[in-house]
Amino acid sequence: MPVPSAEAQLPEFEELFHAHFGRIYRYLDRLTGEPELAADLAQETFIRLYRRGALPDAPGAWLISVAMNLLRNAKSTERRRRRLLTPARGEHIHSDPPPSPDEANEQAGAEERGRVRRALDRMPERERGMLLLRAEGFSYRDIATALEVNEASVGVLLARAKRAFRELYEDNLDAH
Amino acid sequence: MHIDEEQVQRLLHGELPPADEAGIRRHLAECGECEGLVARARHDESEVYALLRRVDHPAPKVAVETMRRRPTPWLRWAATIVLALSVAGAAYAIPGSPLKRWVHKVTHREPALPVVPDSALAGIAVPPGLDLAVLFTRPEAIGRIEVLLTDGAEVEVRAVTGAGVFSAGTDRLVVGPRDSAATFEIRIPRAAPRVQILLGNTRVFMKEGSSLVTEPAGRCRSEGMERYICS
Numbered sequence: 001m002p003v004p005s006a007e008a009q010l011p012e013f014e015e016l017f018h019a020h021f022g023r024i025y026r027y028l029d030r031l032t033g034e035p036e037l038a039a040d041l042a043q044e045t046f047i048r049l050y051r052r053g054a055l056p057d058a059p060g061a062w063l064i065s066v067a068m069n070l071l072r073n074a075k076s077t078e079r080r081r082r083r084l085l086t087p088a089r090g091e092h093i094h095s096d097p098p099p100s101p102d103e104a105n106e107q108a109g110a111e112e113r114g115r116v117r118r119a120l121d122r123m124p125e126r127e128r129g130m131l132l133l134r135a136e137g138f139s140y141r142d143i144a145t146a147l148e149v150n151e152a153s154v155g156v157l158l159a160r161a162k163r164a165f166r167e168l169y170e171d172n173l174d175a176h
Numbered sequence: 177m178h179i180d181e182e183q184v185q186r187l188l189h190g191e192l193p194p195a196d197e198a199g200i201r202r203h204l205a206e207c208g209e210c211e212g213l214v215a216r217a218r219h220d221e222s223e224v225y226a227l228l229r230r231v232d233h234p235a236p237k238v239a240v241e242t243m244r245r246r247p248t249p250w251l252r253w254a255a256t257i258v259l260a261l262s263v264a265g266a267a268y269a270i271p272g273s274p275l276k277r278w279v280h281k282v283t284h285r286e287p288a289l290p291v292v293p294d295s296a297l298a299g300i301a302v303p304p305g306l307d308l309a310v311l312f313t314r315p316e317a318i319g320r321i322e323v324l325l326t327d328g329a330e331v332e333v334r335a336v337t338g339a340g341v342f343s344a345g346t347d348r349l350v351v352g353p354r355d356s357a358a359t360f361e362i363r364i365p366r367a368a369p370r371v372q373i374l375l376g377n378t379r380v381f382m383k384e385g386s387s388l389v390t391e392p393a394g395r396c397r398s399e400g401m402e403r404y405i406c407s
Contacts, residue, residue, distance in 0.1 A: 017240045025235050033367045034303075034329065035233035043238060050243045075306060109230075110327045114366045116230045118386045121367060135225050140191045155185030159217070162224050169227060172386065 009055055016059050017046055023136040024067050030132050032071065033117055041070045060138050061145035068129075068146065119168035127161035134158055179203060179210050184217050299334030299361075300342035302349060304368035309348040312360075315375035318407065319357035323373065323381055325366050325402035332363040366402075373406065380406050 024045055028038035045067045049055070056062035120128055126147055133143045143158075144151035179187075179200055186192045187200055204211045302308070308331055312318055319337070333342065333351055338358025343350045351360065364371050364383055373381040380395040381404060382388070388404075390396040396406035 013243075014240050017243065021238060022235050026232060029233055029235075030228060030231055033231065035236075038233075039236040039238075043242065046243050113230050114327055116227050117367045120228075120231070121369060122385050131224070132228070134189070135228055140186070140189070153182065155182035155189075155191070158185050159181050162221060165224055165227075166220070 009053070012055055013050055016049065016055070016063075020060065020063055021046060023138070024063055027064070027132050027136050028067060028071060030120065030135075031128065033120075037071075037074060041067055041074060044070055058142060058145060060142035064133060064138065064142060064146035115169055115172040118172050119165055122168050123161070123164055127157070127164050130154070130158055131161040131165055178207065179213070184214055187214060188218055188221065299332060299340070300344060300349060301330040301332040302344050303329065304331045304365055304371055305347065307347055307370045307372075308368070309372045309374055310362060311348055311350050311374045312376070313350060313352045315378070317353040317356045317358060318375065319359040321359070321373065321406040322361045323396070323404040323406060324361065324363050325383070326363045327367075328363060328365050329367075331365065331368065331371060332361075334361045334363075335359070336361050375406075 021042060025038050025042040028041050029035050032038055045063055048066055049059075049063065120132075123131070126149070129147050130143060130149075133146065138146075140151055140154040143149075144154050149157060183192065183196075183200055187197065192200065204214060310331065310333055312321075322336070331349065333340075333349055335353075336359045338356075339354040340358060340360065341352040341354060353360075362373065366386075368383060369385065371383045372379050375395070378392070378395070380392070381390055390398070390404060390406075396404045399405050
């Protein structure tokens, strides 16, 4: 049976792109805290889908799995970028004036973001994946397939993941 | 019989078979305890999702056409490169070819002077990756090191006074002070999974997740919130 070409499947591809691009990007962004990397990997995920020609039977699970594999590859082969610094910033740090109210709000917001980031970073990989995928509205079946867990227990695992995140986040509050 | 955690979650997420959902909704209408359980779970979830939104960055605007216009797979690229090289080779081989003169001119150009003189460089920044070691090769020449935790994305090492020689490998930053008693500042992203600071063979500071280790005692001391001085 001939495989339909990418062009023939274009309307379905576009539909999937509009439905899932934002979710895959946000998932990767929350997972890594690196928006540029998340954007690159989300695009690469859809390029692979386009080049695949035929659409997968379970597109959600396929997209998550490809995005996760791309992220693993990116992390394991990450070549450090070097950026040389000039003295100006160092001098600034030691002579900054006290923060204005707006700056104080911004600082509080940054601290809050830092606490959420740290809680996510400290979660076990599977629980974090589960929490972030469900937050993007992926179905239990997609989550179970992508994370290789039993679909019948996704609800319980998800409840556990939410509790773990809350506890780690509140630990960070106590630490300050 | 009360509903279990799996059923609570599935009810919240519309993942129950219709027949089961109808039964559970009938039960909730009669059981305040289970109804409270579902309400709490819904409330907790909305709080967790609100916290997750705090770390979001705006999604890039990507048109679907971009996916189709992206470069073709490597085989097509390779074929294009081979073809281009063949054409260029043929043009170069023609006697009196202007391409030959152009190639000679380009390859014999005087080297350009560096844009930024080396002495103006005060530091280096790299993404922390999964594990990064910042290694000072001549600990005896270090005046002090100030360590700060930041919301930045990169580990930054900067000579505050004096000068240093910086280089970056795959999992380490190597810093060699040029002057004696040079002082350095190291800015570590709070989100970095693991960053260590080594003075020669001795690890004096480690950030792993949210925990900070400053052993052996006496080498680094806390100076206010998320600021350490090592020497």
